[in-house]
Amino acid sequence: MESRSxxxxxxxxxxxxxxxxxxxxxxxxxxxxxxxEQDITPFARPRDWNFGIYWAQSRLDECLSDEKRAKIVTVQTDPSYVPSESSVMPVHNGQTGELMKNLPAPWSLRIHRRRWLKMLADGIDIQFGKKLESIERGEESVTITFTDGTKATGNLLIGAEGAHSVVREYLFGAEEAALIPSPVVASVTICKISREASLKLRALHPRYIITFHPNGVFTWMSKDPANWTRMMMQTWRSEEDTGLMGKGNEEVKLKTWYEMGREFGPPFDEIFATMDPKSPIWHNRLGYWPTKPWDGKGPITLAGDAAHPMTFHRGQGLNNAITDAADLLQHLRNMKAPTPLELAAAVKRYEAELVPRGREAVLASNENTNAVHDWATMMDSPLFKGGMAKEGDRIEVPIEKKANKVQTS
Incomplete structure (x- = not known):
């Protein structure tokens, strides 16, 4: 551990x-x-998503201890999967079932949310059941109050509580901090399908599959081999959400999946038709917020989805959150002394890089989301043309992978 105060x-x-x-x-x-954390337990939320690391692998290595770096492969959805330079993400035509393209996804990781958070939480002081109510700032300190009446004071407050950030709302006001609604809605389920359908899907790719349908429906399907569950997502353009938004209405949501599934060719039609009728389904309209500077607000900053909430069709959210942490680390290391003044200067340097990067990522992701729901423009979308990497960037190979390549070459 490095020497600081x-x-x-x-x-x-x-x-x-x-x-x-x-x-x-x-x-x-x-x-x-x-x-x-406002949740009362680490895993209070029933949604057990998985997500990808596509280009920030080396930046993740920077953030973690040697012990935790060694555990990254174990928190994948399939810990037995060995990432490689030749890893791809297949894209199929949802109507015909044909393979359209294998998107390059070298060294990509598919992370199981709960295992990942458990790994990251190890050794960290976390207080649960703490919902933020108010913020008071001074020159070199900030005090936050929670709904349970307790308070905490520190030299810096970092809002990292997601797309609907209370800290961001404090910095900008409710109207300016609000998400911009996307014309695209998403329906996501964690479910089981028939064994036959699952084997057919696995035969196409062991980790995940994307489909584009000429009718404008985008689907994502990935699996957790531990219990043969599937994370499946459908997104499409919609002006109305009658019967789909909010909790409940599971039968209406499931009916939407069944009806859309009839438009798909094999094997995807069978996958939708055999979804467990007890499957939980979450539906919402996507939103985004192009990052903008928040100067002059005292010792307060943002990170992750609080700083750059974006649509997810190119998998940029987690990769940018990793970059936020790695960039902040670099600036903290350059502090001349462990003082509030030096900490504030380090945060300013961090923000100077984050704001333009975050804005570019948010706008590019939104543009891509619109493109992949239009058959005429889908083939020119950044996702289809460039895969999950940042446009114009090389893939950042994990440090240990680089070492292995040197040793074996």
Missing amino acids: NDLHVLIVGGGSAGLLIAQVLQKVNITCTVF
Whole structure:
């Protein structure tokens, strides 16, 4: 661990990926931090998503200790899967079933949310059941109050509590901080399908599949081999959401899946038709917020989806959150002394890089989301043309993979 002072104390609101990654980098430079999470337990939310790391592998290595770096492969949806330079993500025509393209996805990781968060939380001071109510800032400190009446004071507050960030709302006001609604809606389920349908899907690819349908429906299908469950997602353009938004209405949501499934060719029609009728389904309209600077608000900053909430069709969210943490680490290491003044200067340098990068990622992701729901423009979308990497960027190969390649070449 690097030598720094414990006199500084950083408050992090949000115990998801961004908040815990930030906590990990603060730990690396020996700056005390506390993570405050509004959920009452680490895994209170029933949605057990999985998500991808496509180009930020080396930046992730920067954020973690040697011990945690060694555990990354174990928190994949399939820990037996060995990422390689030749890894791809197949794209199929949903109507005909034909393979349209194998998108390059070298060294990509598919992460199981709960295993990932458990790994990142290890060794971090986390307080649960802490819903943020108000913020009071001073020149070198900030105090936050929670709905249970408790308070905490630190030298810096980092809002990392996701797309609907209370900290972002404090910085900008409710209207300016609000998400911009996308014309695209998403329906996501964690479900089981028939064994036959599951084997057919697995035969196409062991981890995941994307389909584009000429009618404008985009689907994503991935699996957890531990219990043969599937994370499946459908997105499409819709002006109305009658009967789909909010909790409940599971029968209406499932009926939508069945009806859309009839438009698909084999084997995808069978997959939709055999979904477990008890499957939980979440439906919402996508939203985004092009990142903008938040100067002059005292010792407060943002990270992850709080700073750059974006649509997900190119899988850029987690990769940018990792980059946030890695960039912050670099600036913390360049502090001349462990003082509130130096900490504030480091955060300013961090924000100067984050704001333009976040804005570009948000706008590019939104453009891509619109493109993949229009058959005429889908073939020219950044996703179809460039895969999941950042446009114009090389893939960042994990540090240990680079070492292995040198040794074996």
